[in-house]
Amino acid sequence: MKPSILSALSLLVSCWAAADSSISPSRQQYLNNLLIQDCGSCHGLTMKGGLGPALLPTSLKNKPAAFITATILDGRPGTAMPAWRPLLSDQEAAWLTARLLSGDL
Numbered sequence: 416m417k418p419s420i421l422s423a424l425s426l427l428v429s430c431w432a433a434a435d436s437s438i439s440p441s442r443q444q445y446l447n448n449l450l451i452q453d454c455g456s457c458h459g460l461t462m463k464g465g466l467g468p469a470l471l472p473t474s475l476k477n478k479p480a481a482f483i484t485a486t487i488l489d490g491r492p493g494t495a496m497p498a499w500r501p502l503l504s505d506q507e508a509a510w511l512t513a514r515l516l517s518g519d520l
């Protein structure tokens with residue numbers, strides 16, 4: 416791997432770590448419940464899909480994280496996917512995206 420790719424990767428990882436540590440454990444618990452109960456009511460408890468499409472790492476792998484985060488924040492007008500901006504900060508939506516992409520729910 417070229418050094419520039421390595422340093423970009425380590426920057427990315429440190430950004431994630433920073434994003435993680437500033438969301439309190441109780442808020443992380445709230446977000447995990449939201450993911451299973453609210454998101455899960457449409458996307459399936461295990462994110463395999465329902466009214467909404469599957470949100471598994473394999474289903475999302477070709478979509479940029481920023482696109483997924485924007486979908487969570489602003490929803491998809493004209494579809495059942497609601498905007499979560501009233502409930503979530505940008506950082507919290509990014510945290511949910513990372514949870515979905517990790518597949519570790």
Ligand code: HEC
Nearest residue numbers: 453454457466467468483486487491494495496497499511
């Ligand atoms: C009321 C039902 C409903 C709820 C609740 C809901 N979604 Fe959705 N979601 C949808 C539908 C329907 C779509 C597909 C929209 C479309 O046709 O583009 C969607 C699309 C998405 C997408 C885009 C998937 C892709 O492949 O492009 C993401 C990401 C997503 N939802 C995440 C979430 C998250 C995270 C939550 C909880 C915070 C949530 N959704 C809650 C119905 C819902």
